[in-house]
Amino acid sequence: MGQHVYGVDLGTNNIKMYSSASDNILNEKNVIAIKNKNEVFSYGNEAFEMYEKAPDNIAVSFPVKFGVIADIKNMETLFNCFYRKLNGGKNITGAEYCVAVPTDVTEVEKRAFYDVILDAKLKAKNITVVEKPIADAVGMGIDVKSPNGHMIVDIGSDTTEISVISLGGIVLSKLIKTGGTKFDEAICSIVRKKYNLIIGSRSAEQVKMQLADALEPDESVIATTYGRNILTGLPNAREISATLIHEAISELLHSIIENIKLILERTPPELTADIYAKGIFLTGGSAGILNLDKLITEETGLKVNMAENPSETVIRGIAAIVTTPELEGLTYVPREKQYS
Numbered sequence: 309m310g311q312h313v314y315g316v317d318l319g320t321n322n323i324k325m326y327s328s329a330s331d332n333i334l335n336e337k338n339v340i341a342i343k344n345k346n347e348v349f350s351y352g353n354e355a356f357e358m359y360e361k362a363p364d365n366i367a368v369s370f371p372v373k374f375g376v377i378a379d380i381k382n383m384e385t386l387f388n389c390f391y392r393k394l395n396g397g398k399n400i401t402g403a404e405y406c407v408a409v410p411t412d413v414t415e416v417e418k419r420a421f422y423d424v425i426l427d428a429k430l431k432a433k434n435i436t437v438v439e440k441p442i443a444d445a446v447g448m449g450i451d452v453k454s455p456n457g458h459m460i461v462d463i464g465s466d467t468t469e470i471s472v473i474s475l476g477g478i479v480l481s482k483l484i485k486t487g488g489t490k491f492d493e494a495i496c497s498i499v500r501k502k503y504n505l506i507i508g509s510r511s512a513e514q515v516k517m518q519l520a521d522a523l524e525p526d527e528s529v530i531a532t533t534y535g536r537n538i539l540t541g542l543p544n545a546r547e548i549s550a551t552l553i554h555e556a557i558s559e560l561l562h563s564i565i566e567n568i569k570l571i572l573e574r575t576p577p578e579l580t581a582d583i584y585a586k587g588i589f590l591t592g593g594s595a596g597i598l599n600l601d602k603l604i605t606e607e608t609g610l611k612v613n614m615a616e617n618p619s620e621t622v623i624r625g626i627a628a629i630v631t632t633p634e635l636e637g638l639t640y641v642p643r644e645k646q647y648s
């Protein structure tokens with residue numbers, strides 16, 4: 309592959325970009341703040357700081373929803389902003405690009421990821437896509453070209469992708485609309501019901517990171533959160549227990565595990581044997597929930613291998629794919645848009 313290669317993972321929550329020239333990974337919130345409908349006010353982590361806090365003339369939004377690009381114009385603007393940031397303000401011509409796409413979505417939705425880079429007019433030498441489960445697997449150090457079956461479970465923010473791969477290809481993949489955002493919503497709702505306290509999604513995410521435990525936690529583990537009391541309308545602080553957070557997310561975790569079982573049932577027996585021997589590979593930012601691996605083992609009887617840096621396995625996989633000649637052939641060019 310050429311001298312300059314870029315990898316791109318446009319996640320619902322976080323955008324991750326890799327540059328081979330600097331061997332750097334940029335990981336920021338995939339968020340844009342637009343002032344007066346047309347001016348980029350801020351982007352990335354800085355824009356996220358304003359989320360649910362901005363005045364009416366500033367719109368803060370996430371252009372990727374449920375794993376697919378919902379707002380192409382803002383996604384293109386954001387891609388250009390991050391691209392320049394990664395390059396110290398410069399546009400590099402003649403480079404190669406590889407962008408990750410979810411597997412269980414339509415061809416048109418896959419093509420949109422490719423179009424974001426095509427439309428950035430970077431005079432790219434080549435643009436390819438790679439299926440996220442394949443990139444995840446490479447990012448976790450799996451020999452994806454071997455004839456062995458592997459199960460990859462990526463629990464991100466809006467989505468969970470459960471896949472079985474073998475021989476460098478996808479055997480089965482299911483994208484379900486459950487992930488970190490749903491956990492945050494469930495936390496907001498239980499805190500409101502139990503304490504008449506309305507908390508924002510960022511506060512919910514914070515307590516989740518502090519307290520979420522997939523197994524029954526100790527009563528004494530607590531954290532403080534802040535919000536508005538529904539009855540008095542006044543700001544209020546409240547101590548929240550890990551037990552309450554466990555109660556909020558438990559059902560959602562079980563629905564993910566039910567889907568894992570469903571995919572296992574549909575997997576051809578020879579591959580099931582491989583998965584049994586090696587265990588499930590768990591990744592995605594939400595894999596950081598304490599004891600999630602233990603819960604999955606309890607429910608499925610399978611060993612669980614945790615990714616080292618779960619939010620970045622896709623981009624680290626892409627980085628390896630675009631820089632390792634033996635891994636060529638795992639990427640492809642999506643079909644042209646079909647206008648009918």
Ligand SMILES: Nc1ncnc2c1ncn2[C@@H]1O[C@H](COP(=O)(O)OP(=O)(O)OP(=O)(O)O)[C@@H](O)[C@H]1O
Nearest residue numbers: 319320321322464465466467488592593594596597
């Ligand atoms: N330690 C942690 N415990 C629980 N959740 C976590 C932890 N760290 C990150 N998360 C959650 O992980 C999610 C982000 O993960 P990730 O970066 O994999 O998502 P994404 O790639 O943007 O989303 P998607 O793959 O769904 O498009 C957020 O919902 C965040 O709250």
Ligand SMILES: [Mg+2]
Nearest residue numbers: 319320464592
């Ligand atoms: Mg992701």
